[in-house]
Amino acid sequence: MARCSVPRILGFGDWFDSRFDDLCHEHDRRYKTLNPLKKLQADFIFARGVAKKGYPEFGVVCFTILITAGTLYWVWKRANDSINKRKL
Numbered sequence: 001m002a003r004c005s006v007p008r009i010l011g012f013g014d015w016f017d018s019r020f021d022d023l024c025h026e027h028d029r030r031y032k033t034l035n036p037l038k039k040l041q042a043d044f045i046f047a048r049g050v051a052k053k054g055y056p057e058f059g060v061v062c063f064t065i066l067i068t069a070g071t072l073y074w075v076w077k078r079a080n081d082s083i084n085k086r087k088l
Contacts, residue, residue, distance in 0.1 A: 023049040043067055 004024035006016045017024075023046050030042035043066040051059030 019053060019055075020050060023053075039070060040067065043070065 004013070004017055004021060006013050008014070026049075027042050027046040030045065031039055033039070043063055046066065047059040047063035049059075050062050
């Protein structure tokens with residue numbers, strides 16, 4: 001089974017996988033929809049799961065990272081699509 005896409009620096013990835021692998025796979029399953037609101041919901045459910053496992057502060061950090069990365073990707077993709085439309 002694939003591992004979560006988190007940095008493998010200083011064993012962080014192994015630590016993360018050992019605690020949150022189930023949440024990561026559920027997040028990926030939910031994330032396959034193209035609806036942006038469902039992606040936000042998947043991020044929230046993941047962060048809530050992290051908090052419920054005894055890491056509430058880390059849950060907030062995860063949620064912040066997930067929505068920031070998702071938003072930046074969305075902005076980049078829209079800008080890139082706009083540039084490509086102008087080239088046609």
